[in-house]
Amino acid sequence: MDALKRDRGHLRVNAEECKGCGLCIEACPPKVIRLTERINHYGYRTAEYTGAGCTGCGICFQVCPEPGAITVLRLVTPRSGVPRRNHTATTGAI
Amino acid sequence: MxxxxxxxxxxxxxxxxxxxxxxxxELQHQxxxxxxxxxxxxxxMLAQAIDSLEIQNRTVLISPVGCSVFAYYYFDVGNIQAAHGRASAVATAVKRTRPDSIVISYQGDGDLAAIGSAEILHAANRGENITVIFVNNTIYSMTGGQVAPTTLLGQVSTTTPKGRQAGNEGYPLHVSELLATxxxxxxxxxxxxxxxxxxxxxxxxxxxxxENQARGLGFSFVEILSPCPTIWKMSPVEAQHWVRDVMEKTFPLGVLRDLIAQAEPRPVPRPAPSLDEIPRILGVAPPAPAASAERSSPKPASPLDLQVRVAGFGGQGVLLLGEMLAEAGLDAGLEVSWLPSYGPEMRSGTSNCHVRLAQEPVDSPLVAHPDVLVAMNEPSLIKFAATVRRGGWIVYNGEAVPAECPAEGVHILARPFTHIADELGDARAANMLMLGALLEIAGSLPQASVDAALMRLVKSPRWLELDERAMTRGRELFQEAFEGVRR
Structure with a gap:
C-alpha cells in the first residue's frame, strides 16, 4: 500500500471468536475482508482483513453475530471527528 | 504495531x-x-443500546425458552429466565415491583407467538412500560424445525414436510399488526x-x-425478522438474503405504531414491599407472640388493616355479611377486598369469605390468620378457630364455644344469634346481628358508610328495616358483653 496514505479505518478479527459465517465479507462496502485458508481451533475458516482499504464504516461490526469477533478502529486525527485522509506515515505500513 | x-x-x-x-x-468469548x-x-445491537443509554446497572433481561434461552449467560445485567412464553408476564412483574429498572423481554416466535400469545397480548394491552424484542425466524429452531405460528405459507418444516398449508395449519400470524390494533x-x-x-x-x-422505556412512555415492541441458516438449511449469506427477498413479502417492514411524540410518561407504581414483609402479606407468617389476651384489654383489631373471615353454611348470608363490611369500608374510603369461597351448592354447602379493610392497597385478598372470625355454625368454628390471631376475636353463633375448641388467647362473643334474629322477626337476619357485633369490633367505620352499603346491597324495604334493627341489636349485644372494656 501507499505508505503516505493511511486508511481511515482498520480492522481486527479475533480468530478464536469468529465462526466464519461470512456475513462481514458480504456486508463490507469496500470488500476488504476475506476468509482465511487456515482452520481455527473450532474448525472454522475465519474472516480476516486483507490489510488495506478499510474505511472504518463499522458495518462489519454491526452485522457480525459474535460479540467481540470484530474490532473496528479509526484513524486518530488532530481534530476529533475529522479523519485524516493524507497522513504521512512515520512508522510504515500497518 | x-x-x-x-x-x-x-x-x-x-x-x-x-x-x-x-x-x-472453553472459548468463553463465543x-x-x-x-x-x-x-x-x-x-x-441490544448491548450497544444498553451501553449508549447508560442503563446497564438497572437493566433486567428476561430470557425466553428457545435458542436464546441462554441470553443470561451473555448480558451482564439482571437476568431472569422465564417459563416458556411467559417472558412478557415476568417482565410485567419485574417492572411493577422495580419501577426504576429497565426491563427487556427477549422472545422468539415460538415462545411469543404460540405458547406466549396470551401473555404478550395482555402485556401490550395493559401498556406495560416494558420493551419487547421479538425475534421472528418463522420456525421452532431449538427443537429442530417444527412449524411455528409465523411459518410462511408453503414453508417446509419437520411437521409440514410438504410446506405449510393454510387449510390445515392456518396462516402466518402477524403479531405486530395484531398488537397494533x-x-x-x-x-x-x-x-x-x-x-x-x-x-x-x-x-x-x-x-x-x-429509550422509550427509560423515558417512561410505555409499551414498545420491535419485531425482528431474523435468519436461521441451520434450520433453513442455507448458508448464512443465503439466509440473510431470504429474510429480505422472501420473508419480508409476508411480513412487511415498517412502523406500525408511533405515539412517542404524544406519549406522556406513565405514573410510576409504588415500589414493592421488602422481602421480609412477604410472609406477613401472604398471611403465612407465624402468629406474633402477643401478650396473653386475658391480661391485656380486649383491644379491637386496628381498622387500618382488619382481616376478617366469615364462615357458615350456604344460605345463612355469610357472603352478604362479608360484602356489607367490604362495601362499608369502600364507602369510607378504605382499600378493601372481599373474596368469597363456596361450594357448588346454593344452599347448605359450606360457605366462607375473606374480607380485608386497610388504608394501604391490599396485597393479598387471602385471610389466613383473621383478626376476627365470624363463625355462623359449629363446623365453621371448629375449622377456623385455631387460625385466629392471638388477641383477636371470635363471634360465634351459639350459646358457648365448645370446650374442645382451640380458642386460647382469643376474645369470644358467643350468642345464639339465629334465635335472637328469630325473635326480632326473621331467623335469616342472624348475619346482620353478627355484622353489628363485628362493626363494634372493627371500630371506626362511620354509620353513614354502613347505611350506604346496606342501601346498595339490600333492596327490599322489609329487609332493610329488619336488617337495620338487627345490626343495632348486634351492636348492643357486643356492648352488653364488653361494656367498659371496648372503649
Missing part, C-alpha cells in the same frame, strides 16, 4: 456483555449460536436483518424501544 498509536478503537465488544461466558469450558444466527446480531402500545416496528440497511434500521429501532 503502528495501529496502536495511529488508530483508536471505534467499535468493539459492548460493555453490556460479560467479559467471559462461563457456560462453556456465544452458543450457530454461525450467521440473527440472535447474535440482535444481542449486539390495541390502543395502549406506544411503539411497534417490524425490522429485518436482511441486509446492511435493514440491520442499521433494526439497531435504531431496538435503541428507540429501550
Amino acid at each position: 503502528s495501529e496502536e498509536t495511529e488508530y483508536e478503537i471505534a467499535l468493539s465488544r459492548p460493555k453490556a456483555f460479560y467479559s467471559a461466558f462461563e457456560r462453556k469450558e 456465544t452458543h449460536y450457530c454461525p450467521g444466527c440473527g440472535h447474535g446480531i440482535v444481542h449486539k 390495541l390502543q395502549a402500545p406506544v411503539y411497534i416496528e417490524r425490522v429485518g436483518l436482511g441486509d446492511n440497511r435493514q440491520i442499521a434500521q433494526a439497531a435504531r429501532a431496538v435503541r428507540r424501544a429501550v
Whole structure:
C-alpha cells in the first residue's frame, strides 16, 4: 500500500471468536475482508482483513453475530471527528 | 504495531456483555449460536443500546425458552429466565415491583407467538412500560424445525414436510399488526436483518424501544425478522438474503405504531414491599407472640388493616355479611377486598369469605390468620378457630364455644344469634346481628358508610328495616358483653 496514505479505518478479527459465517465479507462496502485458508481451533475458516482499504464504516461490526469477533478502529486525527485522509506515515505500513 | 498509536478503537465488544461466558469450558468469548444466527446480531445491537443509554446497572433481561434461552449467560445485567412464553408476564412483574429498572423481554416466535400469545397480548394491552424484542425466524429452531405460528405459507418444516398449508395449519400470524390494533402500545416496528440497511434500521429501532422505556412512555415492541441458516438449511449469506427477498413479502417492514411524540410518561407504581414483609402479606407468617389476651384489654383489631373471615353454611348470608363490611369500608374510603369461597351448592354447602379493610392497597385478598372470625355454625368454628390471631376475636353463633375448641388467647362473643334474629322477626337476619357485633369490633367505620352499603346491597324495604334493627341489636349485644372494656 501507499505508505503516505493511511486508511481511515482498520480492522481486527479475533480468530478464536469468529465462526466464519461470512456475513462481514458480504456486508463490507469496500470488500476488504476475506476468509482465511487456515482452520481455527473450532474448525472454522475465519474472516480476516486483507490489510488495506478499510474505511472504518463499522458495518462489519454491526452485522457480525459474535460479540467481540470484530474490532473496528479509526484513524486518530488532530481534530476529533475529522479523519485524516493524507497522513504521512512515520512508522510504515500497518 | 503502528495501529496502536495511529488508530483508536471505534467499535468493539459492548460493555453490556460479560467479559467471559462461563457456560462453556472453553472459548468463553463465543456465544452458543450457530454461525450467521440473527440472535447474535440482535444481542449486539441490544448491548450497544444498553451501553449508549447508560442503563446497564438497572437493566433486567428476561430470557425466553428457545435458542436464546441462554441470553443470561451473555448480558451482564439482571437476568431472569422465564417459563416458556411467559417472558412478557415476568417482565410485567419485574417492572411493577422495580419501577426504576429497565426491563427487556427477549422472545422468539415460538415462545411469543404460540405458547406466549396470551401473555404478550395482555402485556401490550395493559401498556406495560416494558420493551419487547421479538425475534421472528418463522420456525421452532431449538427443537429442530417444527412449524411455528409465523411459518410462511408453503414453508417446509419437520411437521409440514410438504410446506405449510393454510387449510390445515392456518396462516402466518402477524403479531405486530395484531398488537397494533390495541390502543395502549406506544411503539411497534417490524425490522429485518436482511441486509446492511435493514440491520442499521433494526439497531435504531431496538435503541428507540429501550429509550422509550427509560423515558417512561410505555409499551414498545420491535419485531425482528431474523435468519436461521441451520434450520433453513442455507448458508448464512443465503439466509440473510431470504429474510429480505422472501420473508419480508409476508411480513412487511415498517412502523406500525408511533405515539412517542404524544406519549406522556406513565405514573410510576409504588415500589414493592421488602422481602421480609412477604410472609406477613401472604398471611403465612407465624402468629406474633402477643401478650396473653386475658391480661391485656380486649383491644379491637386496628381498622387500618382488619382481616376478617366469615364462615357458615350456604344460605345463612355469610357472603352478604362479608360484602356489607367490604362495601362499608369502600364507602369510607378504605382499600378493601372481599373474596368469597363456596361450594357448588346454593344452599347448605359450606360457605366462607375473606374480607380485608386497610388504608394501604391490599396485597393479598387471602385471610389466613383473621383478626376476627365470624363463625355462623359449629363446623365453621371448629375449622377456623385455631387460625385466629392471638388477641383477636371470635363471634360465634351459639350459646358457648365448645370446650374442645382451640380458642386460647382469643376474645369470644358467643350468642345464639339465629334465635335472637328469630325473635326480632326473621331467623335469616342472624348475619346482620353478627355484622353489628363485628362493626363494634372493627371500630371506626362511620354509620353513614354502613347505611350506604346496606342501601346498595339490600333492596327490599322489609329487609332493610329488619336488617337495620338487627345490626343495632348486634351492636348492643357486643356492648352488653364488653361494656367498659371496648372503649
